[in-house]
Amino acid sequence: MSTSKLNLLSFTGKMKILHMTWLAFFISFVVWFNHAPLMLVIAEQLKLSQSEIKTILILNVALTIPSRIAIGILVDKFGPKRTYSTLLAVGSVPCFLFAAADDFQQLALARFLMGFVGAGFVIGIRMVGEWFPAKQVGIAEGIYGGWGNFGSAAAAIALPSLALLFGGENGWRYAIACTGIIALLYSVVYFFSVSDTPKGSTYFKPKRSGAMEVTSIWDLFFYILMTVPLYGALTLLTWKLSPAGMKMLSDTAAIGTYIVIWALFFYNVYKIVHINEEHLTRPIEEIHRYKFKQVAILDLAYLVTFGSELAVVSMLPMFFYQTFHDTQGISMVQAGLLASGFAFMNLVARPGGGWISDKFGRKRSLSIFIAGLAVGYFVLSQITAEWPVLLAAAVTMLCSFFVQAGEGAVFAMVPLIKRRMTGQIAGMVGAYGNVGGVIFLTVLSFVSPATFFITIACTALVVGIAVQFIEEPEGHMAEVMEDGSVAMIELS
CATH class of the missing domain: 1.20.1250.20 (MFS general substrate transporter like domains)
Incomplete structure (x- = not known):
């Protein structure tokens, strides 16, 4: 694949926006799927039944359908910088709630609310579309979507090891809480590092x-x-x-x-x-x-x-x-x-x-x-x-x-x-x-x-x-x- 017109090693101008935005999407997917690789440990510790496990998996995607519609409206109105930063910050809250949960009902509520984070993908589509011309928008959106979507695989690879590193019966809680902290911190970084459009362009x-x-x-x-x-x-x-x-x-x-x-x-x-x-x-x-x-x-x-x-x-x-x-x-x-x-x-x-x-x-x-x-x-x-x-x-x-x-x-x-x-x-x-x-x-x-x-x-x-x-x-x-x-x- 030729990327002669896109210098992936650059971190200025539109390439900076692309890198900052796919990383925001990546973090949102790490948070959204942080439960999956730790589900067996969580189920064993909190004595969850197979039916309760399946319910949590369903609830994790239930809110994503309406939230993608809602986020699409918000990003068009308020711009991707404010919308993405807010989503990451707000998304850290159910992440912390899930890490602190002691029973199925608390897990289920936190997981249901976490589905909202899955709507982050929509925001970056508008951001990347603003910064890249038609002749490059396909590959730019592809990099944004493909590299950001890898967050789910990264969660599966990293979080079990992180839980083991923390150790003890609460290792999974600390691992999941870490993803919430990362999302909260990056929401601030993103807000002060990007703009909705190139200088001189109209949103x-x-x-x-x-x-x-x-x-x-x-x-x-x-x-x-x-x-x-x-x-x-x-x-x-x-x-x-x-x-x-x-x-x-x-x-x-x-x-x-x-x-x-x-x-x-x-x-x-x-x-x-x-x-x-x-x-x-x-x-x-x-x-x-x-x-x-x-x-x-x-x-x-x-x-x-x-x-x-x-x-x-x-x-x-x-x-x-x-x-x-x-x-x-x-x-x-x-x-x-x-x-x-x-x-x-x-x-x-x-x-x-x-x-x-x-x-x-x-x-x-x-x-x-x-x-x-x-x-x-x-x-x-x-x-x-x-x-x-x-x-x-x-x-x-x-x-x-x-x-x-x-x-x-x-x-x-x-x-x-x-x-x-x-x-x-x-x-x-x-x-x-x-x-x-x-x-x-x-x-x-x-x-x-x-x-x-x-x-x-x-x-x-x-x-x-x-x-x-x-x-x-x-x-x-x-x-x-x-x-x-x-x-x-x-x-x-």
Whole structure:
């Protein structure tokens, strides 16, 4: 991958912003996933049941779906510097609460609140999009996403060792508290080290906050339709915790939660209509229009890329162990190491996907990555106990490349739709990634791993067809300056 136009060793100008911002994302992911590598120790010390462990894992992602939407609105209104600094500082609080918890209820509440930290990804998309031109935004967003996303793997590597270093029965508490301290300190460093835009540039903000602006009545209906799966995923998570699922919520609590979720949906619909009704009553000049289908297709693409990654990373260690333990004698530790290759590909695959999009076209690149993803998951569905373990690992890595390169290609296009709403667009696309994770993990709870992989492959084929209707960003994007003049932002 050529990075001749991006000096990764530089720490000035836009490169400083990129490094400071991917590190903020990295820390947010360390905090978000700090429980995972220590979960067995925590469960043993606090006498948690298997059902309670699964509940904590679900709660860790439950708030991320609505919080990515909310953070998208906040970053567009207040700017990424203030929003990221605040998120890291506020996110340290549930981290400390989790470290101090003495029972399941305290753990569950802290973990639920921790899901808000997972929305940090959205903020950096807007920040990087402000600092890098269209010809470099793909690789820059890829580096931001890929290197920052590695925070979850870093937590898995570092935190068990840190807990052992502290020693004693409270070692895990000190290790988790350390991640909160790091987030709190870095929130101050980030605030005083970055600016929202290059000097002399304008930070464009939406005219009204609360929902995205659309530019046609049909896009208004399309927008409302695309919000339904977000609330559907929250409903599905509630069902998992209800008496029909893991029995962690009573019937009354589950019904109450369903009512709250769908009341929020109707309030969201009201906000969407309210924010758009005034300007849609007048003709909108062609120069100021954008097509919401661009957002919708990227939603679906991220659902199948990042959504499948979330699901596969969760099940892959056990899949390798159950497939190869009896025939080839691999241990749980070896299975975990083999599976870790899927996450490690983030370091190169996501930046690679962004770079390829910059160089060879965004629609073409995304189409190829989605097709490769579909083939990759189909091949994974064919793995049996007779396969050589190394071949299975190699196929997994190859599939992972297409998955994460696809993620890079998605966010190579997100900043090129409508600058003043980049945060909200990134929030919705990012939330769809979590929706995909919820859907695919739910499918896995009912079917075999082979059927699970085929389900993802078939979903990818459908999404691949949808991608053919996306339009390559070309020409210029128009935004209105504070003095009423029109600024033209290059898209190619």
